Amino acid sequence: MRKLVAGLLAGASMLVAAPAQAAPVRPSDPGFAAQWGVTQTRVDEAWSSTRGSSRVVVAVVDTGVSPLPDLAGRLLPGQDFVNHDADPSDDNGHGTMAATVIAASGNNRTGIAGVCWYCRILPVKVLNAKGGGSYTDIALGIRYAADRGASIISLSLGGSDDSPLLRDAVDYAETKGALVVAAAGNRGVSTPHYPAAIPSVLAVGGITSSGSRYDWSNYGSWVDVTAPGCNSAQGPSGVVGPYCGTSSATPFVAGVAGLLAATDPAPSAAQIRTALTATRVLPSGRVDVPAALRALPIDGDVTRPAVAFGAVGTLVRGRVTITAAASDQHGVSRVQLYAGGRLVATDTTAPYSFAWQSAPNTAAVPLELRAYDRRGNLTVVRRNVRADNAGPAVQLTVARTMRAAGARPAGRTVTVRATDPAGVARLELLVNGRVTARKAGATGRFAVPAKARSVQVRAYDRAGNPRVVNGKLGG
Incomplete structure (x- = not known):
């Protein structure tokens, strides 16, 4: 029997603004300033060690995905199970927004920074232009994604009824080595939502910038992890805007799973799931990306830091x-x-x-x-x-200066030459203990007043080491 279900678009309308925070990796994408979820989950810290890999394929089973510059070179050929053809273009926008949350190119001065910069996207259209679809098409889409080597299958959709058809498709994907990630739903209830509530599926709820559950996010022991429920995303036109709901939290987690899948040695779907759930931040259940990376098995790791x-x-x-x-x-x-x-x-x-x-x-x-x-x-x-921990060598000569026509002495001049292997930065003349003149470089000539009682020269090398030499004024 074909069971019609709505996508999660109805709940994807709220936006909670949060200021951007300083991050270990801050990409140049203009939309990054509004991506508070990246810093909340410490994705920006994880980017210093992994930004994904082209070997990781994330399937977006949704309303399709439209080509965008931020996905260029990483959007694979897909399938449309609604119109029964090989053109999975997005006539709604929901699937494209999910794809950009997962894998928009980072640090390219365009759009936003997706979670997994180098992951490839497999578009699988199972929902129509209004965001509705059938369990049959969803099951076919899951199987299609698994057969084409998807490491992660992202499902921002679901319904209130359980289904053997969905369970069989999820089991099939699991045997193919895929991790299925699905939205918990946007009704704000604890009632299980499918396929998210299927035990082997990673069910995702939505949290705010302060870490609390969004009122609209479903909850319960069947929800495995939570993630930012409002994220910046790009629609088919490329325009950046808010994308909210567990529909948004799900591709965020799918992108995180892609980062984990890109590590060496390549972890299994079960290992990725365990790493994400074992390191979640309680009581909210929020994913912690660096912690999840550290929780992966390291036997066989040959990648140097x-x-x-x-x-x-x-x-x-x-x-x-x-x-x-x-x-x-x-x-x-x-x-x-x-x-x-x-x-x-x-x-x-x-x-x-x-x-x-x-x-x-x-x-x-x-x-x-x-x-x-x-x-x-x-x-x-x-x-x-x-x-350099030694001051420069200094040669200093004091000579009298005479007035015109052989008159009595009017004062003295000090001639200085300093040398240092690292170079001399400056010279200073001290008369009666006070600095009266400065000169950049290693050589200089200074005038000394006739009534001077003492004269010194202080030379500094380029490292800042000083050397002080006393001058003899004589009678």
Whole structure:
């Protein structure tokens, strides 16, 4: 029997605004400023280690998906089970919005940043222009997606009745290795919603920017995780706008599942599901993406972590703070700093920072960062700096100056020449203990008043080391 069900468009109308927050990865997409869900779930932190992979296919079983620049090169040929053809174009907008939440290209100055930048989208049209469809077409769409290698199947749809037809399709997808993710529904009740309530399906509810459940989001023990219920998305025209409902939370989680699927070694659907549910933030059940990544099995992981020096000059002196950025798909266990082949310190938590006493070195010093992931994979990066902890050498000559026509002396002049392997930054003249003149560079000539009781020259090298030399004024 064909059972007609409505899509979830009726509940997809609310928008709760939230300010953008600073993030470890902040893409250039103009719509990113409104994507509060990315920072809430720490997707932006996960982006430092994974942004998806083209090997991961996410099927959007919905109203179809229209081609957009933000999906260019990653929108696969699909199928239309409503009109029975191979053109899964979107005549509603719902499916395209879901697809962009999942996989809009990030950091391309266009539209929004999807959760899984490099995942590919398989469009499967099972809902008509009004957002309605049948269990039969939905089941066919699930099977079609599974047969075409979808790692994740996203279903922003459902109905109130259970169905052997849907259960069989979900079981079939599971045997093919796919994780089925479905919307919990938008009636604000605890009554099970299908196919989300099928035990092997990952059921998704919607939460606000403050972490509370949206009033319209269905709830209950059958809901596995929650995710931001209002997200920026792009419709078929490419215009960015609010997309709300468990219809929106579902593709968000599907994108997160895509990030997990892109890791090495490739996890199974069951492992992805377990990682997402075991690390959810209680009591809301919100997904925590970095935590989920760390929860994946690491046996067989051969991907080394990424590590880089923070801002550090090529010339240093005294006590120096060395910072590092490190990331890994399954988590970094520790970062170590070596100087001149000797271990300086180990840091096990981000942000990674080390205090290195460069003194008494005045020489080139090789620095080395060693980053280990949880599996023990090692990455080493090196940088040479020059430690300069000695002031410049200074030659100083004091000479009398005479008035015109051989008159008595009017004062003195000080001629200075300073040298340093790293270069001399500036010279200062001190008369009677006070700075009276400054000059950039390594050489200079200064006038000294006739009544001066003492004169000194202070030279600074480029590292900031000073050297003070006293001048002899004589009689």
